[in-house]
Every structure is written in C-alpha cells, then in structure tokens.
Amino acid sequence: MMSEIVIHTENLTRKFGDFVAVNTISFDVKAGEIFGFLGANGAGKTTAMKILCGLLSPTSGVASVAGFDVYKENEQIKENIGYMSQKFSLYENLTVRENIRFFGGIYGIDRKSLKVKSEELIQRLGLGLEADKLVGSLPLGWKQKISFSVAILHNPKVVFLDEPTGGVDPITRRQFWDMIYEASAKGITVFVTTHYMDEAEYCDRVSIMVDGAIAAMGKPSELKKQFAVENMDGVFLQLARGAKRSE
Amino acid sequence: MKVFFAFVKKEFWHVIRDKRSLIILIGLPIVMMLLFGFALTSEVKNSNIAILDFSKDQATKTLVERIDQSQYFTVNKYLDSENEMEGVFRKGQARLVLIFPQNFENDLSKDKKTQLRLVADASDPNTANITINYASAIIRDYQNELNENKKLPYTIEMETRMLYNPQLKSSYNFVPGVMTLIMMLLGAMMTSVSIVKEKEMGTMEILLVSPMKPIMVLVSKAVPYMVLCFLDIILILLMAVYILEMPIQGSLVLLLAESLLFIITTLSLGLLISVNVNSQQVAMFISLVALLMPSLIFSGFMFPIENMPLPLQVMSNLIPTKWYYSIVKAIMVKGLSFEFVLKQTLILAGMTVFFLTIAIKKFKINLEA
Incomplete structure (x- = not known):
C-alpha cells in the first residue's frame, strides 16, 4: 500500500534579494514518517521550515503540506500542523493546565473535548501533582515534553520540531524520542531539525542541507554506506566541509 | 471569538x-x-515671612497681623537690622522680608504717603512672584480701607473672577x-x-x-x-x-x-x-x-x-x-x-x-x- 504523501516540495526556492536562502529543494515526506532535516547553521533549514509552516511564501517552486498549497492555503496548513521550536515555548507564568488549555484554545479545540484531552494528557505525562504549578518551576526536560504534547494536542497531520532537544541530558532526549515514535505510530508525520547526529540515526529518513540546497537524502543506513563512514557524524562532516557559507 | x-x-x-x-x-x-x-502642589501656602520693622507703630502692627493671619504667610522672624536679612535668606528661614521704614504711620497719616519694601528670595522665581503678589494684595486691601471714606480723584474698581476654577x-x-x-x-x-x-x-x-x-x-x-x-x-x-x-x-x-x-x-x-x-x-x-x-x-x-x-x-x-x-x-x-x-x-x-x-x-x- 502506498502511503499518503504529506509534505511535497519541488524545486522550492526562496531568495532574499540576491541571497538564495533555499535553492531548488525537492523532497517528499510520507504520512507517519520521521524526517530529519539536517544542516549547519545558516544552511537554510529555518527558512525552508518557515515556508512549510505557512509563515513565508516561496519565491518559486512548488510545495504543499497536508495537501494544501503553501502559496494560497496557508490558513489551512496552519490548522493541520503542530510546531515546537528550539526556544522553549510555553508560558512560564501559566500553570501546566493553563498552558494546555490556552494552546488547545487557539487551535480551536472546543471547550468540552479540550477539558477531556488536557486531563488525559496530564495523566499520561504523570503530571497529576504538578498540573497546577507554574511551568517556570519545572525542569527543562519536562517543559519540553509538555511543549511537544501541546504541539500535537490537536492531532495535526504534521508536527514541525525545530531543534526540540537543545540543552537537555541524553536520558531525557531518549525519552523525548520515545514520544516522537509514539506520535509517528499514531500516523503523525514528524519533521525534525537537529544538531545531534545520534538523533539523526533515529530518523526514518534524513536530508542534509548545504548552502541552501539538499546535498544528500536517504535512510541513515543508506547514507552511511554511500559515504563509507560508520556514523551520521561522518556523513555530516564530509558534506558540511564543502559548505561555502557559514553564519 | x-x-x-x-x-x-x-x-x-x-x-x-x-x-x-x-x-x-x-x-x-x-x-x-x-x-x-x-x-x-504648586499652590503657595504658609510661606515664611520675616519682618524688619523700624517703626513699630499701630499701622505696622495691624499689617503684620493681617499678613500672619492670611493662609499664605506665617510670620517667622522679627529682624532688628538689614544685616540680618542675608542670613535669613541663606538659611531658608523666610521667602520674603517685609521692611517698614521709620515713622511709617506718622508719614501715612500726615503726608498721606509712605513707603515699604518687599525683598523676596527669587532663587525660585515663580514662588517669589506669587509671594510678592499675595503680600501686595494684602497691603493694597489695607490701603483701600484707609481710603474708604475719602473721595479719590480717579478710581478704577477692579472686579476679578476666576472662571472654571474659582478656588484656584x-x-x-x-x-x-x-x-x-x-x-x-x-x-x-x-x-x-x-x-x-x-x-x-x-x-x-x-x-x-x-x-x-x-x-x-x-x-x-x-x-x-x-x-x-x-x-x-x-x-x-x-x-x-x-x-x-x-x-x-x-x-x-x-x-x-x-x-x-x-x-x-x-x-x-x-x-x-x-x-x-x-x-x-x-x-x-x-x-x-x-x-x-x-x-x-x-x-x-x-x-x-x-x-x-x-x-x-x-x-x-x-x-x-x-x-x-x-x-x-x-x-x-x-x-x-x-x-x-x-x-x-x-x-x-x-x-x-x-x-x-x-x-x-x-x-x-x-x-x-
């Protein structure tokens, strides 16, 4: 059975004046897939991600997310995606429960099911005792788990994770990835950028951007074979060494 | 919504x-x-005033009393000589000094004419102006009372009204x-x-x-x-x-x-x-x-x-x-x-x-x- 294609891009390009931030990139991501989007700082990852989130329109090329066109249908795109950024993204002086309710609310989840869903989530995360504490008082790892859960609370087709595990310890990172697998098993497509190459290994497929273009793409095992190296670190270093632009 | x-x-x-x-x-x-x-508040109330009275008669006494009783002034000090004035201002004991010359009442009743002097601390110009105005008004009132029974050759009677904010x-x-x-x-x-x-x-x-x-x-x-x-x-x-x-x-x-x-x-x-x-x-x-x-x-x-x-x-x-x-x-x-x-x-x-x-x-x- 062919899986549905959830993210589709073809020769997607974005220029800022003379600067080509994203240069004719093409890829497809299937439903439920965990797609790692790698690249050095300044390679164009964030710009590409902004286009796919409906924040930025491309200069040329084709792109659709969840079946909606990024040029015209960004409202519909926004309804079908979740987003979590490298900056920690909950309100510190709101409680866990209030944060969940608020973000559920702005995604238009109606009050009744929001109540049920938020209680469910609090139980699932084992935060029964902390639900009424201010988020600011929780450890970073927990905040990130809550952030992620909030990003997929409205059952989006795709969730975009922009360096979600920055600054947390390896154990928490591992737990975080368990949550990602869980979401993917439920059919949510995961589009994740990361700097950690061990995390790249966890992805179903990765693409590596260099200077705005995609330099390599495929399953981690295939890429390692192709570049004849033992781990993703090696792949990344070989590609990134050729980069002309850096920050 | x-x-x-x-x-x-x-x-x-x-x-x-x-x-x-x-x-x-x-x-x-x-x-x-x-x-x-x-x-x-920018209202000037209870300013300290010092008196230098060379005359010490009934008229000066009345005037000083009136000034002291008004809400604008408090008589703070009586001076004996002009040399003391400087010190009073320096120490900030008074904003205004009122000086009566010798024979104040005498001159007033005989010559129908006398002088007095107001010296103000103008390091704060607004307040100096306001205190001078208040003091002059009190003195003018007193003068008008003295003139009450006599016909002056020319009189302009002023009637002022403070519109919108009568109590200022x-x-x-x-x-x-x-x-x-x-x-x-x-x-x-x-x-x-x-x-x-x-x-x-x-x-x-x-x-x-x-x-x-x-x-x-x-x-x-x-x-x-x-x-x-x-x-x-x-x-x-x-x-x-x-x-x-x-x-x-x-x-x-x-x-x-x-x-x-x-x-x-x-x-x-x-x-x-x-x-x-x-x-x-x-x-x-x-x-x-x-x-x-x-x-x-x-x-x-x-x-x-x-x-x-x-x-x-x-x-x-x-x-x-x-x-x-x-x-x-x-x-x-x-x-x-x-x-x-x-x-x-x-x-x-x-x-x-x-x-x-x-x-x-x-x-x-x-x-x-």
Missing part, C-alpha cells in the same frame, strides 16, 4: 501573576494622584495631566513590553504558526491592556471626584469615550514600538524616553506651550498627549461639549490610524523576513 477569549484570559493571568505589572497598573495611578493631590485648585490642572501621562505610560509601555516578551520567549513563533490570524494575535494582545487602561481611567476619575473633590463638569460619557480613543492611540504606539524592537529593555527604554519625556514636556501640563520658542510649539502639535490633555481639560474643567473638542478628537483619531497603519505594515514585513 472563542480563541480570542482564551487569549484574553491568558493575558490577564500574566498580569495578575506578575507583581511588577500589577504594581504599575494599580499602584502608579494611586501614588501619582496622591502625590500630586497632597504633596506636589491645582487639582484642576494636574488630574488631566496625570490621566494623560499614566495612559501614555501604561498603554504604550505595557503593550510593547508584553508583545516583545513573547518574541523573546519564543512563544510569538508558536502563536504565528497557529491558525490564529497574525493581526488577531496583535489585537488579542492589545485588547486586555485596553481594558486595564480603561479601568485605570475610572480609578483616577473616582479618586479625583471623591478624594480630591474635583467635579467633572462635562459629560462623563464623552470623557470616557475620548479616553478610550486616547487609549487606542497609546496602544497603537505600543504596537509600533513592539514591531520594531526585539528586547524588553529596549521597548521599555523607548517608551520612557521617546514617549514619556516629550509627553511630559509638550502636553502643556507642566510647562505652558505658549511660552516655548516657535519651533518647539510647532513640534508640540505632533505629540498626542497635548491633544488628549486639552480634551480632558475642556470636558472635565470647562464642561464643554463634543463640538468644542471635535478638532482635537479628529487629530487624535488621525494619529491613531497613522500609527496603526505603520505598525501593521511593518508587522507584515517582519513576518516575511
């Missing part, structure tokens, strides 16, 4: 949990009103001023800081990728502050009427409507700041220095605009607070109706539209970058 309410609720939580913003919102208006109402209360001047300044400070600073905070924290990104329209994000951020500012206006008016006993002469509805307009003006300035800066400190700095300072100087509240050099007078027209201040004074103090503040209202409305348009345009450009 549901989304909007969720947002407003969240914003109130922010304010209520942040002690600093609560203090600013509620404490600032109360403190400013009480300060201006009871401590920082300074609250009539500062209540509108305090309203203007507080709205400027709260509206612009709190909105801009709260939006920039979302940028700093990274929550702005999350809001922008949500299905909420970007413009709605801005509107939902601004509306809670509009409500809070409006509550502050009501708080200030209640204090003005019940604590400072300053009546609202004109229509309350009109005053509140104009205040709402001004709040929107300040909020749009806040939005304009927030789309241009990325850190809370800068937002606060700009609100204080670039908005509050000119507002203070050019509103006409502290310094009369008519006395400024022409270029500054022209510049004052660009400051929104000037127009709101004049509206509030017209309605609250003079009891004027809408047609008399139409011009100011239109100018404020025009400024608001202008600020909002630029802010929204800039916001859209930022989204694209």
Whole structure:
C-alpha cells in the first residue's frame, strides 16, 4: 500500500534579494514518517521550515503540506500542523493546565473535548501533582515534553520540531524520542531539525542541507554506506566541509 | 471569538501573576494622584515671612497681623537690622522680608504717603512672584480701607473672577495631566513590553504558526491592556471626584469615550514600538524616553506651550498627549461639549490610524523576513 504523501516540495526556492536562502529543494515526506532535516547553521533549514509552516511564501517552486498549497492555503496548513521550536515555548507564568488549555484554545479545540484531552494528557505525562504549578518551576526536560504534547494536542497531520532537544541530558532526549515514535505510530508525520547526529540515526529518513540546497537524502543506513563512514557524524562532516557559507 | 477569549484570559493571568505589572497598573495611578493631590502642589501656602520693622507703630502692627493671619504667610522672624536679612535668606528661614521704614504711620497719616519694601528670595522665581503678589494684595486691601471714606480723584474698581476654577485648585490642572501621562505610560509601555516578551520567549513563533490570524494575535494582545487602561481611567476619575473633590463638569460619557480613543492611540504606539524592537529593555527604554519625556514636556501640563520658542510649539502639535490633555481639560474643567473638542478628537483619531497603519505594515514585513 502506498502511503499518503504529506509534505511535497519541488524545486522550492526562496531568495532574499540576491541571497538564495533555499535553492531548488525537492523532497517528499510520507504520512507517519520521521524526517530529519539536517544542516549547519545558516544552511537554510529555518527558512525552508518557515515556508512549510505557512509563515513565508516561496519565491518559486512548488510545495504543499497536508495537501494544501503553501502559496494560497496557508490558513489551512496552519490548522493541520503542530510546531515546537528550539526556544522553549510555553508560558512560564501559566500553570501546566493553563498552558494546555490556552494552546488547545487557539487551535480551536472546543471547550468540552479540550477539558477531556488536557486531563488525559496530564495523566499520561504523570503530571497529576504538578498540573497546577507554574511551568517556570519545572525542569527543562519536562517543559519540553509538555511543549511537544501541546504541539500535537490537536492531532495535526504534521508536527514541525525545530531543534526540540537543545540543552537537555541524553536520558531525557531518549525519552523525548520515545514520544516522537509514539506520535509517528499514531500516523503523525514528524519533521525534525537537529544538531545531534545520534538523533539523526533515529530518523526514518534524513536530508542534509548545504548552502541552501539538499546535498544528500536517504535512510541513515543508506547514507552511511554511500559515504563509507560508520556514523551520521561522518556523513555530516564530509558534506558540511564543502559548505561555502557559514553564519 | 472563542480563541480570542482564551487569549484574553491568558493575558490577564500574566498580569495578575506578575507583581511588577500589577504594581504599575494599580499602584502608579494611586501614588501619582496622591502625590500630586497632597504633596506636589504648586499652590503657595504658609510661606515664611520675616519682618524688619523700624517703626513699630499701630499701622505696622495691624499689617503684620493681617499678613500672619492670611493662609499664605506665617510670620517667622522679627529682624532688628538689614544685616540680618542675608542670613535669613541663606538659611531658608523666610521667602520674603517685609521692611517698614521709620515713622511709617506718622508719614501715612500726615503726608498721606509712605513707603515699604518687599525683598523676596527669587532663587525660585515663580514662588517669589506669587509671594510678592499675595503680600501686595494684602497691603493694597489695607490701603483701600484707609481710603474708604475719602473721595479719590480717579478710581478704577477692579472686579476679578476666576472662571472654571474659582478656588484656584491645582487639582484642576494636574488630574488631566496625570490621566494623560499614566495612559501614555501604561498603554504604550505595557503593550510593547508584553508583545516583545513573547518574541523573546519564543512563544510569538508558536502563536504565528497557529491558525490564529497574525493581526488577531496583535489585537488579542492589545485588547486586555485596553481594558486595564480603561479601568485605570475610572480609578483616577473616582479618586479625583471623591478624594480630591474635583467635579467633572462635562459629560462623563464623552470623557470616557475620548479616553478610550486616547487609549487606542497609546496602544497603537505600543504596537509600533513592539514591531520594531526585539528586547524588553529596549521597548521599555523607548517608551520612557521617546514617549514619556516629550509627553511630559509638550502636553502643556507642566510647562505652558505658549511660552516655548516657535519651533518647539510647532513640534508640540505632533505629540498626542497635548491633544488628549486639552480634551480632558475642556470636558472635565470647562464642561464643554463634543463640538468644542471635535478638532482635537479628529487629530487624535488621525494619529491613531497613522500609527496603526505603520505598525501593521511593518508587522507584515517582519513576518516575511
């Protein structure tokens, strides 16, 4: 059975004046897939991600997310995606429960099911005792788990994770990835950028951007074979060494 | 609409949990009103006056008594020689010295003519002027009494009336001023800081990728502050009427409507700041220095605009607070109706539209970058 294609891009390009931030990139991501989007700082990852989130329109090329066109249908795109950024993204002086309710609310989840869903989530995360504490008082790892859960609370087709595990310890990172697998098993497509190459290994497929273009793409095992190296670190270093632009 | 309410609720939580913003919102208006109402008054009362009396007769005694009894002066010291004057001023024991020459009463009754001298400490020119005027008025009254039974060759009888503020209360001047300044400070600073905070924290990104329209994000951020500012206006008016006993002469509805307009003006300035800066400190700095300072100087509240050099007078027209201040004074103090503040209202409305348009345009450009 062919899986549905959830993210589709073809020769997607974005220029800022003379600067080509994203240069004719093409890829497809299937439903439920965990797609790692790698690249050095300044390679164009964030710009590409902004286009796919409906924040930025491309200069040329084709792109659709969840079946909606990024040029015209960004409202519909926004309804079908979740987003979590490298900056920690909950309100510190709101409680866990209030944060969940608020973000559920702005995604238009109606009050009744929001109540049920938020209680469910609090139980699932084992935060029964902390639900009424201010988020600011929780450890970073927990905040990130809550952030992620909030990003997929409205059952989006795709969730975009922009360096979600920055600054947390390896154990928490591992737990975080368990949550990602869980979401993917439920059919949510995961589009994740990361700097950690061990995390790249966890992805179903990765693409590596260099200077705005995609330099390599495929399953981690295939890429390692192709570049004849033992781990993703090696792949990344070989590609990134050729980069002309850096920050 | 549901989304909007969720947002407003969240914003109130922010304010209520942040002690600093609560203090600013509620404490600032109360403190400013009480300060201006009871401590920082420009009325000159109970000034110390020293007397140097070389005559020591019935007439000088009467005059000194009258001066002492008036609410403006307290006789503080009796001097014996002119040498002592310097010391009295230096030590700040008196603002004014009244000097009677020898044979004051004698000259007055025989020659129908005498002199006295008022020496004031003019290191504070306004107060010096005011005390001189008060003292002269008391002396003039005394002179008029002496002349009562005699026909003077020419008399101009003056009858003065202090319109709109017969008791010359300074609250009539500062209540509108305090309203203007507080709205400027709260509206612009709190909105801009709260939006920039979302940028700093990274929550702005999350809001922008949500299905909420970007413009709605801005509107939902601004509306809670509009409500809070409006509550502050009501708080200030209640204090003005019940604590400072300053009546609202004109229509309350009109005053509140104009205040709402001004709040929107300040909020749009806040939005304009927030789309241009990325850190809370800068937002606060700009609100204080670039908005509050000119507002203070050019509103006409502290310094009369008519006395400024022409270029500054022209510049004052660009400051929104000037127009709101004049509206509030017209309605609250003079009891004027809408047609008399139409011009100011239109100018404020025009400024608001202008600020909002630029802010929204800039916001859209930022989204694209």
